[in-house]
Amino acid sequence: MSNDVVLVIVVGTALAFDFTNGFHDTANVVATSISTRAMPPRVAVAYASVLNFVGAFISLAVAATVAKDVVNAGAITPTVVFAGLIGAIAWNLATWYFALPSSSSHALIGGVVGAAFAAAGTDAIFRDGLIGKVLIPAVVAPILAFVVGVLAINVVYGIVGRERPGPVNRGFRFGQVLSGGCWPWPMERMTRRRQWE
Numbered sequence: 001m002s003n004d005v006v007l008v009i010v011v012g013t014a015l016a017f018d019f020t021n022g023f024h025d026t027a028n029v030v031a032t033s034i035s036t037r038a039m040p041p042r043v044a045v046a047y048a049s050v051l052n053f054v055g056a057f058i059s060l061a062v063a064a065t066v067a068k069d070v071v072n073a074g075a076i077t078p079t080v081v082f083a084g085l086i087g088a089i090a091w092n093l094a095t096w097y098f099a100l101p102s103s104s105s106h107a108l109i110g111g112v113v114g115a116a117f118a119a120a121g122t123d124a125i126f127r128d129g130l131i132g133k134v135l136i137p138a139v140v141a142p143i144l145a146f147v148v149g150v151l152a153i154n155v156v157y158g159i160v161g162r163e164r165p166g167p168v169n170r171g172f173r174f175g176q177v178l179s180g181g182c183w184p185w186p187m188e189r190m191t192r193r194r195q196w197e
Contacts, residue, residue, distance in 0.1 A: 006078050013085045020092040021104040022052045028101070038173035066109055069133050071116045075124035080115040087111030109134055 030044035039047070088104065088111040095102040116124040160168045 003078075006082075010078050010082050010085070013082055013089070017085045017089050017092070017104075017108065020089050020096070022049065024092045024096050024102075024104055026052065032179075033173075033176045036169075036173060036176060038176040066112050069129035070109060070126055071112055072120070072124045072126065075116045075120040076112070077119070080112065080119050083115035083118070084108065084112035087114055103138075106134070106138060 026045060026048045029048045030039070030041070033039045033044050034041050038044075085108070088107040091102065091107040091110070092104055094100075095107075113125060113130065160171075
């Protein structure tokens with residue numbers, strides 16, 4: 001098989017992974033904004049789709065981390081990349097089907113690490129990078145997010161706990177649109193104020 005054909009297959013598989021990443025993560029991004037009526041479902045999904053697409057061109061941090069700190073760059077061949085992408089796609093589909101929250105970035109890292117290990121053995125994996133850049137953050141991040149979330153909700157309750165619900169809800173809808181990565185200029189026209197005041 002020629003190198004051009006292999007390249008086309010790998011690029012096509014990468015696009016398939018990006019598609020699964022998009023629909024896997026979009027639900028998490030837009031769920032709060034839709035459930036509180038900060039945005040209508042179609043608008044929220046459209047915003048998330050556009051920003052997921054733009055984000056793919058803005059940040060290459062995951063690929064850089066895998067290439068430099070976790071897997072020996074010499075072990076990364078088109079076959080390894082293809083196998084890693086197939087593993088990540090399978091994981092995304094399985095966790096989506098069973099409604100399990102998971103990270104597509106970690107799925108991709110796991111797929112590439114597993115493929116490199118199968119192709120070149122333990123020498124292809126940088127253990128310190130894998131532990132320090134992937135495993136420890138994967139354990140610490142949820143715990144830290146829980147603690148920060150508890151502190152934040154107590155602070156918010158202290159600030160707005162006795163305010164009128166209407167203005168507070170409008171402010172929170174605005175915040176949900178921003179935190180979902182969506183610009184809020186059309187929000188006031190899209191929300192149903194009567195249900196929240």
